[in-house]
Amino acid sequence: MPVESDAELRELLGLRTVAVVGCSSTPGKDAHEIPKYLTEHDYEVIPVNPNAEEVFGEHAYDSLSEVEEEIDTVDVFRPSDEVAGLVEEVTEREDVKVLWLQLGISDPEAEARAEEAGIHVVVDRCMKVEHKRLHAP
Structure with missing residues (x-):
């Protein structure tokens, strides 16, 4: 079951080290602007590109x-058809607690595999939008 409650989202947004798969060096792209926002809000962003x-x-x-x-x-920030391969990489690591799939990205089978491995899965939500909504002054 994907993460949906505000309380869970708040807790997960409290985790500060984020690997951004598909992180872009091109200003104006969501895959650049959202990680940039995260860095401006004290997240450690690790670009994967x-x-x-x-x-x-x-x-x-x-x-x-x-x-x-x-x-x-x-x-x-990659197409849905790449999620299965990413879940394989994520489940091979012992440190990842959350798989966050940005807006429009999903693969229900891969998401279920991640959840079975004990990883929280957030689907079809934007970290920036949720951070602003839940941590607005």
Whole structure:
């Protein structure tokens, strides 16, 4: 069952290290602006993009499996047909607590596998929108 309650979302948004799969170095793209917002709100953003050397002055990793830092949340900006492969990478790690699929991204089978592995799954929601909504002054 995907995460839906505001209380759960608040708790998950309290986890501060976010690997952003598909993080873009192109200003104006959601995959750039949303992680940028997160960095501006004290999140540690780890870019995962095989086509970029760095994003926001941070080294961009080619894949989740290459990320050396501990990861709390994996925020996905990739097509739905790539979610199954990402879930495989996520479940191979022992540190990931949340799989966050941005607006329009879903794969019910892969989501179920992540949940079975004990990972919280947020589907079809934007981290920036939810952060603003739940942490507005």
